[in-house]
Amino acid sequence: MSSFFSMRRVTREFGGLKAVTDFSLSIEKGELIGLIGPNGAGKTTVFNMITGRIRPTTGDIIWKGKNITRLQPHLITHGGIARTFQNIKLFDDMNVLENVMVSFHSSMRSSFLSAMIGLPRHRREENRIREQSIAHLEEAGLAPLSSEKAQNLPYGIQRKLEITRALATEPELLLLDEPAAGMNPMEKIELAAFLARVRQSHGISILLIEHDMRFVMGICERIKVMDYGLSIAEGTPEEIRNHPDVIRAYLGGSGDTPD
Amino acid sequence: MSAKSKLILNIALLSALFGLLYLFNRYGSGYQIRILNNIAIFITLAVSYNLVNGVCGLLHLGPNGFIAIGAYTSALLSMTPAEKELNFILTYLIWPLSVIHVPFFVSLLAAGAVAALFAFFISFPVLRVRGDYLAIVTFGFGEVVRVLCNAGQSVTNGPLGLKGLYPYTNLWWSWGVAVLAVIVIQRLINSNYGLAMKAIREDETAAMAMGVDASRRLMLAFMVSAFFSGVAGGLLAHLITTISPGVFTFVLTFNLLIMIVVGGLGSSTGAIIGAVLFTWGGEALRVVEQPMDIGIFTIPGIPGMRMVIFSFVLMLVILFARNGIMGRQELSWDLLVSKFTRFTRTGTPL
Amino acid sequence: MEATILLQQLVNGVSLGSLYALIAIGYTMVYGILRLINFAHGDLLMVSAYAAIYGIALFSLPWYLSFPFAIMATGAIGILLDRAAYRPLRQAPRISLLISAIGASFLMENLALVIVGGVAKPFPRPNFFNHVIRAGDLHIQVLTIYSPLITLVLVLGLLYIVFKTRVGKAMRAASWDFEATRLMGINLDSIIAVTFLLGSSLAAAGGIMWGMKYPQINPFMGVIPGLKAFIAAVLGGIGNIVGAVIGGFLLGLFEILIVALLPNLADFRDAFAFLLLIGILLLRPTGIMGDRPAH
Numbered sequence: 001m002s003s004f005f006s007m008r009r010v011t012r013e014f015g016g017l018k019a020v021t022d023f024s025l026s027i028e029k030g031e032l033i034g035l036i037g038p039n040g041a042g043k044t045t046v047f048n049m050i051t052g053r054i055r056p057t058t059g060d061i062i063w064k065g066k067n068i069t070r071l072q073p074h075l076i077t078h079g080g081i082a083r084t085f086q087n088i089k090l091f092d093d094m095n096v097l098e099n100v101m102v103s104f105h106s107s108m109r110s111s112f113l114s115a116m117i118g119l120p121r122h123r124r125e126e127n128r129i130r131e132q133s134i135a136h137l138e139e140a141g142l143a144p145l146s147s148e149k150a151q152n153l154p155y156g157i158q159r160k161l162e163i164t165r166a167l168a169t170e171p172e173l174l175l176l177d178e179p180a181a182g183m184n185p186m187e188k189i190e191l192a193a194f195l196a197r198v199r200q201s202h203g204i205s206i207l208l209i210e211h212d213m214r215f216v217m218g219i220c221e222r223i224k225v226m227d228y229g230l231s232i233a234e235g236t237p238e239e240i241r242n243h244p245d246v247i248r249a250y251l252g253g254s255g256d257t258p259d
Numbered sequence: 260m261s262a263k264s265k266l267i268l269n270i271a272l273l274s275a276l277f278g279l280l281y282l283f284n285r286y287g288s289g290y291q292i293r294i295l296n297n298i299a300i301f302i303t304l305a306v307s308y309n310l311v312n313g314v315c316g317l318l319h320l321g322p323n324g325f326i327a328i329g330a331y332t333s334a335l336l337s338m339t340p341a342e343k344e345l346n347f348i349l350t351y352l353i354w355p356l357s358v359i360h361v362p363f364f365v366s367l368l369a370a371g372a373v374a375a376l377f378a379f380f381i382s383f384p385v386l387r388v389r390g391d392y393l394a395i396v397t398f399g400f401g402e403v404v405r406v407l408c409n410a411g412q413s414v415t416n417g418p419l420g421l422k423g424l425y426p427y428t429n430l431w432w433s434w435g436v437a438v439l440a441v442i443v444i445q446r447l448i449n450s451n452y453g454l455a456m457k458a459i460r461e462d463e464t465a466a467m468a469m470g471v472d473a474s475r476r477l478m479l480a481f482m483v484s485a486f487f488s489g490v491a492g493g494l495l496a497h498l499i500t501t502i503s504p505g506v507f508t509f510v511l512t513f514n515l516l517i518m519i520v521v522g523g524l525g526s527s528t529g530a531i532i533g534a535v536l537f538t539w540g541g542e543a544l545r546v547v548e549q550p551m552d553i554g555i556f557t558i559p560g561i562p563g564m565r566m567v568i569f570s571f572v573l574m575l576v577i578l579f580a581r582n583g584i585m586g587r588q589e590l591s592w593d594l595l596v597s598k599f600t601r602f603t604r605t606g607t608p609l
Numbered sequence: 610m611e612a613t614i615l616l617q618q619l620v621n622g623v624s625l626g627s628l629y630a631l632i633a634i635g636y637t638m639v640y641g642i643l644r645l646i647n648f649a650h651g652d653l654l655m656v657s658a659y660a661a662i663y664g665i666a667l668f669s670l671p672w673y674l675s676f677p678f679a680i681m682a683t684g685a686i687g688i689l690l691d692r693a694a695y696r697p698l699r700q701a702p703r704i705s706l707l708i709s710a711i712g713a714s715f716l717m718e719n720l721a722l723v724i725v726g727g728v729a730k731p732f733p734r735p736n737f738f739n740h741v742i743r744a745g746d747l748h749i750q751v752l753t754i755y756s757p758l759i760t761l762v763l764v765l766g767l768l769y770i771v772f773k774t775r776v777g778k779a780m781r782a783a784s785w786d787f788e789a790t791r792l793m794g795i796n797l798d799s800i801i802a803v804t805f806l807l808g809s810s811l812a813a814a815g816g817i818m819w820g821m822k823y824p825q826i827n828p829f830m831g832v833i834p835g836l837k838a839f840i841a842a843v844l845g846g847i848g849n850i851v852g853a854v855i856g857g858f859l860l861g862l863f864e865i866l867i868v869a870l871l872p873n874l875a876d877f878r879d880a881f882a883f884l885l886l887i888g889i890l891l892l893r894p895t896g897i898m899g900d901r902p903a904h
Contacts, residue, residue: 562727577709
């Protein structure tokens, strides 16, 4: 089990129904791992447990030596794990820049009093946050859209903004829930390049859920496959592509087939 | 527009405001001064109420509780021991309240502080829930405060209330506090703290995923709002000079709700507009409840008609113009300039 | 405490609780389908009480006609309330619905104030309800016995409708999954109207019995009972009809017994209900019967 990130025999039950059973996963620093499986396999539930949105019924989640199983979501983010959501959850009424600036909130050191009084110290911090946010937007190519309202953006840009927002929390592990969903092939290529750039410049590890097999096989170093809440296979893209259990899971049940 | 120009404009605006207040103070009638005091107090109340309901998106139905706490705190501290003796005829006021006597200013600060302290303690149960349940729990808080004021004879003098408070509140105090409240709360809203609150309003789950400690941020908003509600309560007490539990019922909360909804939930400017409209309008509508003499006829007053009109207006707004007058927008110099340039260019500001 | 006094208070508690139960049902049914706390529901008590009085005073109806008339009229007003204040906001954010409910409540109360005036009116107590039963040291108003019995009959009738008829099945479906029910071709607006009709009628019955029990009625008489009935609904598990009934009876008993056992704290009677509410929301938000978490 990795000392960087590991999930150990995690189970989540919802009133008798086991959404995730005995799930284990470890991630080393710098890896890009894919989590795939038919619809309803429990992938997003795994994400929700890692990020503290729901609690595992049994099992542990260890992050950099600490047991984060029962930690609240914002503390997990402070600890260096960030995420995006399957159904985009941007702050609709706020503009692009503001969406990113929220991620810097926990880094604020000046108190609310200094904000209310208007101390120069606070103003300096606000400027710092603004500059850092703009830097992140520039890296993602979203800077020209800074004053656009998030809800007015085209779908692909919204997904990109969500990723940028998560990156602004300076994570060491980034969880992406179907980042390429709804994108056209051109956008997917751009996304893959963006993720590669980000990995290199920020040195982060990525765990991503995706349904587009070509995308997953293309960028992931290792892939874990889930079905009905269980882990049914794990390995390199090559190994997974030809794995009989994986093929059976996709052809036998719901969901798409691996191409 | 540069920050410097804005600063100059703001100073000019404030100077004009205080100049106007000076004129009213000197030459205005008692009636006019009372209305102006009321408007200022409700501006403070509305803007601080909007912080919780509009900016954070919580349906807080208990501000009447914090206003009551502030009013009683301020009154009990500012009254002289002699005045207290005159009031507490059924039971004795407990020590040390019976002997304490502080300047008005201190009593206002204490009013805010005590209200904020209550907000701190109440936020633990309140912030465990959201939506309708938060509404009911905060409503319950307001009711419990009122009942305690009624029953706690040895502290609040029960249903008799406190009479004969010295009318410390004048235009300078009420408008001074209002201006301060607006500036300070607006600064908070415009800061990253306000951004975090708005993020919680938009999507609390996503906000927490981005590292925002939602409970702590909401508690902050709750306490700041309670502080100013408490101070305003103190101002109100020393304006109407008689307070009793019946002053701080849910009707007070309902009036505040109308103000911020009609003004625009989420906009401080809207809250100010709402406060002015309804305080002024409420006074104007008072005629409907008094008998009117028209020539030889006397139209009898209709008690309750004011509230019918207010409720009706609230229903109209919520059903047909949910965003109110300002929506979530604030009035700013930049906005005015852009409207003006558009007007001169196209003949319409819209 | 003496056995007879205790028994007397228990009977009082059950009787009061039966009224809370009738009103609580309306809250819980509307919440179950619309996820809305109908703040204006408590005021329907008041509407039915006044309708009953006007039925007798204006139309010279005998009480056994005026009372049903009042119940039907109030049921109709319940449907109107939904049509006017809630239906237009089906797609709106929740906070708008809550504000609309509060506004509707205030509007009804003050409209009543304008129409009937602020002076409390006496409510008729027909002779049928006016006997006093004596058993040893016990003096019990016959109304006190009738209330729970009438409540039980009405509740059984409601449960029959909800569990044994097609309309009831549609109502239950709607409370589980609003969208899916709509997709099955069921006219949701009609189902919601029926829900309001049933809930309002029960509240109306409660209002009439309340009027007989506390014969001074005024436009704001529904406020406190309405709130307590809501607390009862939460106590029993909001969204659950049987829970609302249980919650109602429990709250009635709790209220009477607290006042009986701690007479010094009688002034805090109303505050106790709120403290109870805060307690439930903290310790067991789903209530006694509920499986629906309180958010």
